[in-house]
Amino acid sequence: MSDIILGFCCNYTSSVDEDTLKKAGLVPDGLRIKRLPCTGKLEINTLLDAFEQGAEAVFVAGCQVDKCHNLSGSQRAAKRVGYAKKILEELGIDPARLEMFFVSRGETEPIVEAARHMSGVLSDAESIHR
Amino acid sequence: MIVAERKPMNEILDMISGVNRLLVLGCRGCVAVCSAGGDKEVDVIASALRLGRKKAGQQIEIDTDTLVRQCDPEYLEPLKERGKQFDAVLSTACGVGVNFIADRCPGVRVLPALNTTFYGANMSSGEWIELCAGCGSCVLHLTGGLCPVARCAKRLSNGPCGGSVGGRCEIDPNVPCVWQRIHDKLVEQKQDKLLKDITPIRDWTTAGHGGPRRRIREDLLP
Numbered sequence: 001m002s003d004i005i006l007g008f009c010c011n012y013t014s015s016v017d018e019d020t021l022k023k024a025g026l027v028p029d030g031l032r033i034k035r036l037p038c039t040g041k042l043e044i045n046t047l048l049d050a051f052e053q054g055a056e057a058v059f060v061a062g063c064q065v066d067k068c069h070n071l072s073g074s075q076r077a078a079k080r081v082g083y084a085k086k087i088l089e090e091l092g093i094d095p096a097r098l099e100m101f102f103v104s105r106g107e108t109e110p111i112v113e114a115a116r117h118m119s120g121v122l123s124d125a126e127s128i129h130r
Numbered sequence: 131m132i133v134a135e136r137k138p139m140n141e142i143l144d145m146i147s148g149v150n151r152l153l154v155l156g157c158r159g160c161v162a163v164c165s166a167g168g169d170k171e172v173d174v175i176a177s178a179l180r181l182g183r184k185k186a187g188q189q190i191e192i193d194t195d196t197l198v199r200q201c202d203p204e205y206l207e208p209l210k211e212r213g214k215q216f217d218a219v220l221s222t223a224c225g226v227g228v229n230f231i232a233d234r235c236p237g238v239r240v241l242p243a244l245n246t247t248f249y250g251a252n253m254s255s256g257e258w259i260e261l262c263a264g265c266g267s268c269v270l271h272l273t274g275g276l277c278p279v280a281r282c283a284k285r286l287s288n289g290p291c292g293g294s295v296g297g298r299c300e301i302d303p304n305v306p307c308v309w310q311r312i313h314d315k316l317v318e319q320k321q322d323k324l325l326k327d328i329t330p331i332r333d334w335t336t337a338g339h340g341g342p343r344r345r346i347r348e349d350l351l352p
């Protein structure tokens with residue numbers, strides 16, 4: 001089974017079904033998408049827990065900065081991603097395993113690109129799960 | 131409030147090496163207000179430590195809780211027994227809370243998750259600055275309410291060192307020279323005659339140089 005890549009998307013950034021994308025061979029098999037009402041609700045510990053519970057890489061896809069459905073939700077998410085990256089570094093985990101993407105609403109392509117980017121980060125990385 | 135900040139996770143992981151059951155114990159006092167050790171930070175620290183341990187291939191059982199305050203005996207009472215169920219209690223209170231647990235909960239091993247830094251105020255979301263050093267002999271009535279102990283890099287008592295440039299401290303240009311500000315404030319308040327008075331050499335025993343300090347209010351004693 002390929003590495004688990006967990007993507008947190010808001011209702012507005014992703015309406016695509018991950019299985020459809022996988023069947024089309026567009027994204028890695030290990031991709032899991034968790035949809036949230038708003039990425040601004042994501043807590044730092046939720047991001048860390050995702051790794052602890054098995055993800056090798058995590059990304060957050062929020063609305064573009066000036067087009068967030070909830071005004072500043074995606075900016076808030078980006079700041080929390082930044083802090084969680086700092087913690088990963090302190091734990092000796094490559095912070096590139098966690099990334100924030102600002103994506104256009106309702107488009108599939110940016111989510112596919114985000115998943116592929118994260119898959120690339122993992123290409124020659126060791127597992128964090130022993 | 132007392133301002134503190136989290137120690138780096140790798141330091142905390144070293145500190146808890148060999149610990150299999152850990153209680154991460156928050157405080158809803160100052161450290162919650164300065165976003166270092168309240169409920170939210172307890173959750174983040176617990177999650178990070180679980181992840182750090184997992185990465186090292188080691189198990190750990192982590193419980194979390196947050197007390198109203200860790201610097202009052204009544205709130206610590208239940209910890210006297212509960213704390214013994216853990217190999218260690220990682221306190222996210224300031225140093226006062228950690229010391230108080232060490233003093234009052236025999237048989238409980240307490241560890242600090244934070245570095246306690248200063249008495250300060252919240253400038254804006256995410257920024258705190260030092261404003262008082264707890265010197266025990268306040269002179270703010272002579273200095274326009276601006277503290278020369280905490281806010282002057284040299285802790286000068288009788289005016290500026292002469293090194294400030296453009297109203298900025300010579301130690302760090304990002305910091306205003308507090309003596310320049312004291313001068314300006316006293317002029318503005320028509321109190322600048324105070325600047326002519328020589329402040330005698332300070333007795334630092336009130337600042338802790340005479341050993342740990344203690345305050346007694348007879349009428350409140352049991």
Ligand code: SF4
Binds near residue numbers: 263265268269278
């Ligand atoms: S003079 Fe002493 S007590 Fe007063 S604000 Fe400064 S450090 Fe605090």
Ligand code: SF4
Binds near residue numbers: 293299
């Ligand atoms: S420049 Fe001002 S604040 Fe800085 S050390 Fe000198 S007197 Fe103190």
